Amino acid sequence: MFQDLTEKFESVFKNLRGHGKLTEKNIADTMREIRRVLLEADVNFKVAKDFVTSVQERALGHEVLKSVTPAQQVIKILHAELTTLMGGSEVGIKTASAPPTVIMLVGLQGSGKTTLAGKLAKHLKNRGRNPLLVAADLQRPAAVEQLRIVAEQVGVNVLAEFDSTPVKICSQGLQQARRASNDTVIFDTAGRLHIDEALMQELSEIKKRTQPHEIFFVADGMTGQDAVNAAQEFVRRLDFTGIVLTKLDGDARGGAALSIRAVTGKPIKFISTGEKLDTLEKFYPDRMASRILGMGDVVSLVERAQHAVDEEKARKIEKKLRRQEFSLEDFYDQLQQIKNMGPIEELMQMIPGMGGKAMKGLTVDEHALVRIEAIINSMTPAERRRPTMIDGSRRKRVARGSGTNVQEVNKLLKQFQMMQKMVKRMSKFGMKGLPMGF
């Protein structure tokens, strides 16, 4: 996500860096370029205009013109302004002083509310909460059934009835939560257009009856200029408390994030980045700003690693690394753990310098990992421990067994050899709890 935006900024700054000192004209040119970049990223034109103006004002000030590294200064200002625009520091979910905490999900059709309901339930469950999902979308065919299945997958309670009304089922859900001591209730409401008077009225009614602590406006991260119209209307009618952006695992530049945030003044609370139910991430404006400006997102990467890596195994491997006993078996374990962290492409984007241009056109073939696994699986335990013993005829056998060819086996063995060398060097620095390669 945001990859193209990063790329564009990179080229703008490359131009800037060419100048020893910045003139007002340099800056004006750059600002025009930045405006264009933002527009291409689907940032609303009004928002883009304001943003560029505020950056320009600061950039024209003394701090930049007098600085020895003007390009760096402009980047710093851009980063700061972008962070501010997206909402300062991070905000979590409110909790009610007297449970249950009531969360209501609203948004246009197809923005991903039902899937988000599941993700949110899972997120809360993982943190020791006991949420109840309420199927208040009685409009879309099989939406109730969808939520019931999602709840089952997550392993949380669900209130799903076909012959009810949205207002009734929400009130009922609230009562059931109190009785069954669910500490959180999540209403999955039907998607609707912001100009649909009757349906917007229905949401107001649900809000009035249930007094939700949080109302999340769920928005598609790929939305264009119209994002502000829907968001403004939903905030006017419901005064929602937070924004969740979905489908940010694609290549949309996500300008909607900036637009919606800017016109509603509400914080972006989560971003949704995948098909699986555990792909809900907290939104960190500062990290996102770093990502946009091509500074990478190391913090998220480390967090994911900590989440996915088995500490016990990591300690063992660290020991082995130190004693230089790292084998193909361990390599295989490492692969599994990296896989747990999510799609490689996504991980790569978090590495500084890997976003933007560096990654352009490079798609990581996840099948390659499957082949490596197959090759390692076709070796005997002894071979895995001591890859040097794999001679020509063993290579043939392994290739046959894994459905690959000898070249691929050779390639893996060679890569492994290089890795061992690298490990020798790296073990001097000590690399706590991080999987190989990071």
Next chain:
Amino acid sequence: MASILEKFKKGLAKTREGLFGEITKLVKNKYTVDDELLEQIEEVLIGADLGVETSLSVIEQLQNHVNREGFNEPEELTAFLKSELIKHLTGSPGEENGTAATDFFNPTIKPFVVMVVGVNGTGKTTTIGKLAKIFHDNGQKVLLAAADTFRAAASEQLEIWAKRAGVDVVRTQAGGDPAAVAFDALKAAIAREVDVLIVDTAGRLHTKVNLMEELKKINRVLGKAMETAPHEVLLTLDASTGQNALLQAKEFKETVPLTGLVVTKLDGTAKGGMVLTVQSQLDLPVRFVGLGESMDDLKPFDSKTFVEALFQ
């Protein structure tokens, strides 16, 4: 056709006027073209999601035109912009006009196989439900294939639409192989002498290599069950999608043989300007537009009318 245009225009006019309403207002009583006016016009174009490139280039043309020839009446500006945009966005002039609902449909092919693809939440299943009704009302025997085996309750959703339209569905258990469902459905369609088979696929982001491969496989497998299938591959685009729509369409076009577009959710305030870019750059015609949630809200459409409605 006129009533469709009316409805479509009404959709667009719900909260604000069409593109040219706004521009007409801007140029009213203007006898000079200054930077401010140009910027305002540019903002109107960008605001309709026509894309930065198109908008900027049209503005440049306008400026050149005025510098070269000047102008006498504000209306000349509007007229110039309109012709410039149409040139940019509709490709070749004299394109077919007023296509009928099922013009792409060839009744001599039996079963005629339609596959519907697109990113998540763009309205594939809903479109298929409505499409099934159009064919059914047209007297064709229709079968649906629930090849979205990934999203929870997707088959159930399709089944409800099928019931409403009065047609049958072939499905499998959740998590099953989508290509297998498509294959079985096509075999069943042949055996039951069905006229039209519509294949629903799971929503997928065009950037997911594995999922796009899966789509390729569905397409390939259909071809195995019947050499010429699929005969029509429709991409659903959400009208509110921004510039990403072009990337989506490009990727899907590279993956499967797209033949047309369905623009959904046009009853909102989004103008769907990106559709014009997609249609002109990738040479993909708009076949239908979705204008609401009821069964009859899928309307046949052609590029010309789309542009007309957007501009008026």
